[in-house]
Amino acid sequence: MSQTSEAALDKFTTDLLEQLAGGGDAPAQLRAGIEALAAAARDAQATAPIVALFRALREAKAGAGLGHEAFGLSRADLEALARRHAAIDEHGVTVGGRAGRALDIIAQANPRVADYLARKDEEAPSGIELWDTIQENQARIRKALGLDEATWNSFGGQLANAINDVQTLARCIDLPADTIRDVTRVTGRYRMRLTPYYASLIRPGVVNDPVLLQSVPTGEMVDNVGEELPPVASDHSPARLVDQFYPRVVAVKVTNICAMYCTHCLRIAHIGSADRTFSKAAYQEAIDYIAANPAIRDVLITGGDAFMLPNASLKWLLDKLDAIDHVRMKRLGTRVPVTTPQRVDNELLDILEASNERGPVRVVTQINTAQEITPVSKDAFRRISRRVMAVLNQAVLMRGINDSRIKMWKLCETIQEAYVRPYYVFNCSYRNPQYTHMRVPIEKGRDIVESMYGNISGDAVPRYIAAAGGKVPLHRDNVVRREGGAVVLRKPWSGEETVYPDALPGLYDNDADFAFNKYGKERS
Structure with a gap:
């Protein structure tokens, strides 16, 4: 018998095999499906067919209470397939580690990002995804400002035609009259400037568009009250500029x-x-x-x-x-x-x-x-x-x-x-x-x-x-507490706590025998 077939199975795999133990009376259709997976696994030169079989057996046990013997598979058959999986895998990953743990971990993790993946492009579209709309905006703004394509595409043209006043802003962006009045109040005290290019990133009809919020001031800027501190770094300027x-x-x-x-x-x-x-x-x-x-x-x-x-x-x-x-x-x-x-x-x-x-x-x-x-x-x-x-x-x-x-x-x-x-x-x-x-x-x-x-x-x-x-x-401390020679850490993405052994203080504090310090002490 080869060394591969005699190799001990890891704990992930033995745990998985225990989960799959048992028999039962499998429906013909289910039995046929798993028998087909077993045949593919035995002939496979890849790990995926073996994993597919073990996952199907797990589902049968979890769903119908049917163990591997219900499908004509012995413990020895599964052990042989488990060893085959480990032998094929370049890093020796076992079928227990993959089918019994890793795929479950991924399945549990995926819901954390499912909501983001479903909503991100609608709630936070990039300028790349909005490019068609932005190009329509650019055509409208170019016409409003009388800019040709060469002027639009030049740095000097963008600066020379920057939007500095409410009247020009109103020609480029459709804003309600009360918004225009409020912006006028603010620009009487603070400067406003946005380039025609940046103005084209503003989505028409989106009330609090994030680009609009960053570039066009609202009445709060003059209505907010509070102490204005000295200009930033005014007390940290040791030399000119x-x-x-x-x-x-x-x-x-x-x-x-x-x-x-x-x-x-x-x-x-x-x-x-x-x-x-x-x-x-x-x-x-x-x-x-x-x-x-x-x-x-x-x-x-x-x-x-x-x-x-x-x-x-x-x-x-x-x-x-x-x-x-x-x-x-x-x-x-x-x-x-x-x-x-x-x-x-x-x-x-x-x-x-x-x-x-x-x-x-x-x-x-x-x-x-x-x-x-x-x-x-x-x-x-x-x-x-x-x-x-x-x-x-x-x-x-x-x-x-x-x-x-x-x-x-x-x-x-x-x-x-x-x-x-x-x-x-x-x-x-x-x-x-x-x-x-x-x-x-x-x-x-x-x-x-x-x-x-x-x-x-x-x-x-x-x-x-x-x-x-x-x-x-401003990050919070993810060290929750100490337990003996370990610390308990909180994973910020899930709230799960995990024990993390700390460095051994007696060993860490002993510099006398650390690395090269321990050499050269013997005398002839």
Whole structure:
């Protein structure tokens, strides 16, 4: 007898065989079906026919109480098939592990995502899925603004025709009269700007469309009351243009200009009343501060929006940073690839790639809804991702925009497919009372983010963060309690508790005999 046939069966398989034991009087049709499966299993050069037989036997036992002997199969027959399964499988997976456990685990897990799969495309459609509607919107807006195709497809054309006032907005988007009056109240105090391209992402007839909520201000911005804290980082600016919360990381705010002014902007005070870029002398002061502080390793170029700088200015800044030996990482903060993807041209990509060759460049963007990913923005991110170390997303959790499992899961999966890695989800800031109506309770955010674990790809799960004098993680502690030398962990996706043995403290604390420490103590 071969070694395979003599091999001991694992516990998964012996447990399964015990479950299948017994006889009975099987109906002819059922018996014929299982006999056919048994014949296929005996002749199989694959594992699937063997698994199919064992699953059918399980169903017969569970449903009709019929054991394997009811179908003319002995325990020895099943053991032989079990050994055949293990011999065929490249990793030695047993039929008990597969038919008795793994398929059950999958069957139990699938309902966790069934609701999401059924609802995601209707409740949180991406811009790719809405592309036909978006193209209709673009044709309507182009006509309203008198734009030809070349102007629409150019970065300069998008900026020159940005929607800055209520009258232009009303020509491009059908809004009720009372909405127009409210927006007029807000724009008397705060700036509004959205590009024609971004306006085309708004779905007509959807009252609280997530793109509309992000780009067109409502009356709450002036009606919300509360204490407005000093501008973010006003007490963390050690040098001109520089913000510094951490010893090894600084941000340089190189402009206050964005292609679109978001209705939840953390830097509302920085935006001011007019667009500004700064003098080379101001940039040089920031560079000098970074050069004089060797602890600084990571520099974020932000604003405003880093991609709103001319290519020549961006290249100058990156060249200066690359000349500082202790600056090893560079980041560029931008929302342009979703608001004005026409900006991403070959010259910009060449600048990014050249700096990335000298030291890693990461592009950090903000995408808050799957609706912002269109074929055009996806292509922009794809081209950027070929030239830099990574493209990362920092979303903001906001009411009506992404504050449900379906919306946030769809966002994270969609941007991952668009070559962007989910990085952070920020709880909408408490600093500005203007955005009180947009905020989401911390606990709801925890539930949403932690529901992702075990249900979507691991590197599509972002960290949940509060901006509170730095980035403070908001994940709950999944260590429930200690039991002797183990901890009990809670699986956030299911609530199930599992025992996880901890490191042995006596062994861990004994450095004297750790690894190479134990050698060289004998003397001749």
